Amino acid sequence: MTNHWIDLKNADVVLIMGANPAENHPVSFRWVSEARARGANVIHVDPRFTRTSAQADLFAPLRCGSDIAFLGGMLHYILEGEHIHQDYVLHYTNASHLVADGFAFDPAEGLFSGYDPETNRYDSDAWAMALDEDGVIRKDPTLQHPRCVYQEVRRHFARYDITTVAGATGTPPEILQAVYEAFVQGSVGPGRAGTILYAMGWTQHTVGAQNIRAMSMIQMLLGNMGLAGGGINALRGESNVQGSTDHGLLFHVLPGYLKTPQVDQQTIADYNERWTPTTVEPRSANWWRNTPKYMTSYLKSMFGDAATPENDFAYDWLPKLDSEESYAWQTIFDEMYEGRLQGLFAWGQNPANSSAHASRVRDALGRLDWLVTVNPFSTETAEFWRGPGVDPSAVATEVFALPAAVAFEKEGSVTNSGRWAQWRYEAVPPPGDACADLDIMNALFESVRALYVAEGGAAAEPILHLKWDYFDGRAPAAERIAKEINGYFTGDVRVAGVDYREGDLVPDFTALQDDGTTSSGNWLYCGSFPAPDPITGNRMRRRTREASGIGLNSEWAWAWPLNRRILYNRAGVDLRGQPFDPARPVIQWDGTAWVGDTPDGGQPPLVDRDGHPNDAACLPFIMHPDGVAGLFGKDYLRDGPLPEHYEPVESPLADNPMGHRQRANPVAHVSPAESGNPVAAPGDPAFPVICTTYRVGEHWQSGAMTRPKAWLNELHPDLFVELDPMLAAHHDIVSGDRVRVQSARGALKAIAIVTRRLKPLTVMGATVHQVGLPIHYGWLAPGAPAVRLAAVNLLTPNVGDPNTRIPEFKAFLVAIAKVEEDGS
């Protein structure tokens, strides 16, 4: 989230799309309800009328996977109606920047320039900006130049008129119009702000990242970023998934979103050269220019005294990615399926249920030598070798199941969607043999290191020299690690007039150095634990409630970066530093300093009191090298500098409704069919129905933690499929019947819920039906007949977004049939 949960109450219009927060983030509705009580409009756009729609003022149905068409229509409405926030767009986005001649979009082919059909990749250099002789981006502040970003964006979305959009989405035109009007009306004008809540309904598509990009463009054009009640708000699906992402969960980034080194970056100098952006744009802070400081400090936290200037701070000891190679989840299981992986730790994960095309994943698990699962309960992954249709004697994988503590049984921090790191204590000790994850990790690491000490081995140095002094019992390990993440001075240093001694905690990341005199396990969290006292030094423990009036709660816990509660807040003020919304100021320039939230940089406003440009000022989007938000972006996404509607890999349409030849995303990741990845052909008559998957509030993730709990399980006891009355009548199905659902990958049985909350839609002149099933089930439910409790991912396709590699769980094709009494 650029904003945070409580801030939702400040919105004047709440667009919920690609999310179902009433069911999946119920506490958020406390704040949505507050916004409504103040008069905010709540709009829900979803294939299905859910418990969120039940609370919305306006509901718009759409076809699964048509979000870019829907949002493209909103961009069209905003641009053609000139509903933009003029000052914001001109000064805080790259609307005025000129695009170089290499960029083009071919509306007949449906491709951007730079596409290589041999490799199915784009060369993003084709999307560069036009530079003057000093290397500065050329600009046209009148926004009239045909190659300025504003005009490029207008031209691109000119094709997304209401009729075309309605044909693609199936949303009735009058509802499209109503949504566009309501969102724009709630966003534009003094004192207004519109927010967007999204979740996996946007990400889990082969155009997932572009879905979010389209909405980001809307928020920039309407000037909704940096304001209370505005922003782009991703509702994260697990209590600490934000924290784990911040700390390097994904393969392409280290903690703090530092890029993972690649093989062609053999020295730290190579690395810094490759990943430290430079700019000649005037007044751009270009914050990532600090990359070398953060990387060196990270290496110091990893290897301590063994990281020296002489050995490149042990940069050699970090693993390097083979350039262009992906280590994404899909790749891991593709490799496993091909027999190229020996072992797997499934730690707090249940891939036998939660992965796309789960039957192939279960096959892949059977090709491992060993598998370790770490979980509070047994899972379908731990027991895959005796799952339905599996002969245990035919599985050679050795499985170790380690019992783990649940959240209340361990100490540590949890970072919520709003970037608040909140410290939790151990309420009760874990039962039996269960351990906190940290203790399991320590026991493993100690044993592994002992083996290396005794026997040596390939690349032993990183293991032998890892700084690992958190478990000596002098303080709780979680606290010691939190301090390491914050970072220490590793030498005596004078920073900004203050003397620090070796061993002092670093006050915040502006003090980090690139010469090895500081450490920090994650620069973004530097400042979370700036003093040694375990209570007062740990700012994540703070529990002082609201003082700002707009719910910032700046003294409650701690938020990255620098306790900033609303990101890009310097875009929420005018050129003089006065808030666009004076009633709900986030920050404000008082003539000498900013007051309110931690500003995105302490420099003065762009113009002074007399309206003269301020040379000491800096542009508000400090993480971008050019200082402004990118409506058009060369370096962001692999599948184009602008969003374009493409069909899901599996969809009933043989043609792209935008009228071009490119049906699906040309660079989408599609795992090879010959490696057990069947995909239905476009419009395949064998699979005429669109299917989507989702969650219910009563269960959690793959269900491993909620199905064993009888109170929760009885609320939603069985896998169900929701379908519309017309489709149901066609198949002679009534609620409560058992239905067989089949995709190109597998089949399962589910209980029918026939409901008007799903409606047949008219798409490109034809009627399409959509069905949906929740993800939480598997055969390990107490007392349940195994045959009914199938995992919905037996159906889903192993295809994914080219940027994130998240699978397309949200739109694929199935066939349905009633199961007759004899079970056939």
Add this chain to the structure above:
Amino acid sequence: MSHGGRATLFDASRCIACRSCQVACKQWNGLGAESPTPENRGGYEHPHDLSATQWLLIHFREGERADGSLFWHFCRSSCRHCVDAPCRQKARDKRAVVVDEETGAVLFTEHSRDEDFAAILRACPYHIPRRGPGGALFKCTMCVDRLHRGEQPACDKACPTGANVHGPRDEILALARERLSALRLRYPNAAALDLHETRLILLLADRESRYKTGVER
């Protein structure tokens, strides 16, 4: 007593049917699951009815209005703690149904075992009492045990949205009126049910017939 004691407001306009209240009720009162092999019968509303171990149930009702718009309304079914409780009037042995003086909670005791269950159920305007295996009658207790210790009822504590609000009856009546007038601006059919007769006030945002209240009238 009508102005003393406690009351709960169930504000359907804020209910998201998360059923935290339903689970919290079972958890606090030590009530088990209804069945070791629960089944989905083709909907969201589970378990299927109130019982001696199910004292609170969130009902779901969906439909389409004449203008084609959809609704999906959620309503709470549990004892309303009637101010002048018909179940109590019906009881032959006054020890079977008692009223907690401090809160106004209507409570069934073990003496209810000897009552005519059918008659008491008929007397209850909201179809609430259920008979346990030992013969005694059961229903929501308003969490009097928690109230006497200065704590809020489990359903109120668990509610994430402010749909269940518990407090002194005067304050709850005032809140109900205040929310009703605000709601009417958006929902002309909004109504507060049985404001004066009960201690569980249902505030509905739409026509009562579009809700499943557990009692069809």
